[in-house]
Amino acid sequence: MGRQPCCDKLGVKKGPWTAEEDKKLINFILTNGQCCWRAVPKLAGLRRCGKSCRLRWTNYLRPDLKRGLLSEAEEQLVIDLHARLGNRWSKIAARLPGRTDNEIKNHWNTHIKKKLLKMGIDPVTHEPLHQQLLSEEKAPSNVSQSQESDSGRQCVAENDSTMNSEANSSDDSLLLEDINVCKNESLVNSLWLDDEAPLVDASWEPSLEENDCAWLLQDCQDFGIQDFGLDCFSDIEFNVLNTLDMGEKH
DNA sequence: AAGTTGGTCAACCGCATCAAC
DNA sequence: TGTTGATGCGGTTGACCAACT
Numbered sequence: 001m002g003r004q005p006c007c008d009k010l011g012v013k014k015g016p017w018t019a020e021e022d023k024k025l026i027n028f029i030l031t032n033g034q035c036c037w038r039a040v041p042k043l044a045g046l047r048r049c050g051k052s053c054r055l056r057w058t059n060y061l062r063p064d065l066k067r068g069l070l071s072e073a074e075e076q077l078v079i080d081l082h083a084r085l086g087n088r089w090s091k092i093a094a095r096l097p098g099r100t101d102n103e104i105k106n107h108w109n110t111h112i113k114k115k116l117l118k119m120g121i122d123p124v125t126h127e128p129l130h131q132q133l134l135s136e137e138k139a140p141s142n143v144s145q146s147q148e149s150d151s152g153r154q155c156v157a158e159n160d161s162t163m164n165s166e167a168n169s170s171d172d173s174l175l176l177e178d179i180n181v182c183k184n185e186s187l188v189n190s191l192w193l194d195d196e197a198p199l200v201d202a203s204w205e206p207s208l209e210e211n212d213c214a215w216l217l218q219d220c221q222d223f224g225i226q227d228f229g230l231d232c233f234s235d236i237e238f239n240v241l242n243t244l245d246m247g248e249k250h
Numbered sequence: 251a252a253g254t255t256g257g258t259c260a261a262c263c264g265c266a267t268c269a270a271c
Numbered sequence: 272t273g274t275t276g277a278t279g280c281g282g283t284t285g286a287c288c289a290a291c292t
Binding site for chain 1: 259
Binding site: 252253262268 | 273274275276277278279280281282283284285286287288289290291292
């Protein structure tokens with residue numbers, strides 16, 4: 001026989017997480033670490049599926065997550081990694097510390113895709129669209145979705161000399177400047193040491209010494225820090241983090 | 251002011267893979 | 272060795288919000 005089921009579908013709550021549920025999950029993970037997600041809902045007192053808990057933690061509650069829009073450099077890195085890896089968002093996310101696969105996937109679908117299309121670049125193949133049409137005429141049946149091929153691994157910037165001349169508005173010129181960041185192969189290659197080895201330690205342990213957890217601390221303040229069991233933080237640390245946060249807003 | 255449209259993003263669903271039995 | 276369940280991943284949905292008409 002196999003293992004016990006992850007959760008009985010009955011009585012499992014769905015939909016947006018409440019602050020109370022977040023508190024419970026954070027408390028549990030910080031106290032016990034990430035073990036078997038199957039047991040988390042029961043032990044943490046949550047009426048959620050373990051899968052849902054894992055998703056909530058990895059995509060939203062992890063203290064090492066960055067918040068806010070991707071920077072230009074991060075966006076360019078995503079484009080290049082996508083050209084090499086395709087829609088393997090988890091692999092891509094592994095090379096962007098503090099970013100989640102879900103976040104990158106969303107950003108790709110809402111921003112980068114349109115940006116590339118506007119530039120006349122196919123977001124799937126990373127080839128100029130007119131070139132894409134030509135190749136489709138030659139081989140109409142097989143537009144490869146695989147990004148493993150050498151052509152798929154081309155950096156977008158390598159195509160910029162053949163980018164169509166339509167991308168010449170002032171906005172597009174700026175975009176072209178952005179995309180040329182990719183010409184700096186050393187930047188990309190430095191992040192491309194090993195296909196399987198993530199830049200961030202996969203075995204993440206809750207570490208509240210990182211500055212990136214400022215948002216979590218803010219949440220803790222909103223909830224009341226004792227509720228999180230994070231009273232190890234001094235007022236000074238909070239003040240420093242708040243100052244940093246204020247500075248970013250200006 | 252009300253309705254419509256489009257953008258954003260958190261969360262769910264279903265599949266693939268791996269591991270336990 | 273086959274079956275079953277856990278986990279992880281990518282695709283998709285839907286709620287929410289802001290801009291526009």
